[in-house]
Amino acid sequence: MHFTIEELAEDIGGGGEAADERAGALSKGVLASAEAAAQPPYRPARLAQVDEMSLRLVHCLGTTPWHRHTRHSEMLWVREGRLEVGSEHGSTRLDQEDLVVIPRNTIHRLSSAGRAVAISLVHEEVPPNAHMGLMGETGLD
DSSP, X not given: OOOOHHHHHHHHHTTTOOOOOSTTOOOOOOHHHHHHHTOSTTOOEEEEEETXXXXXXXXXXXXXXXXXXXXXXXXXXXXXXXXXXXXXXXXXXXXXXXXXXXXXXXXXEEEEEEEEEEEXXXXXXXXXXXXXXXXXXXXXX
């Protein structure tokens, strides 16, 4: 089953409605506003926080630096477009709806010739500006 960003936003957020303020009410995420915040390539926008894990929306275009996450694994789910994940073990092409888990300490980079959108699940300790190996935070020794 395939979803557009707009359909997914409607499913999880209702297009910008405020969360219910009643005690015990569930919070709703709004994908549309997070998508707008993620405009620059490889600058993740947080969609939700679940315990110590952060669910982030990532616009992909071009190539990230080689990097690794030394203390956690990373999950990527391609929602739109195509993404290439290169690693020390070779390259894996991800098409729309494909999902991959990159094990901790795996040197990797992401590449997309055209615009792609992915959902990433990573540990909250990884700041968004370092998430994709940007800002000199590669994790490589």
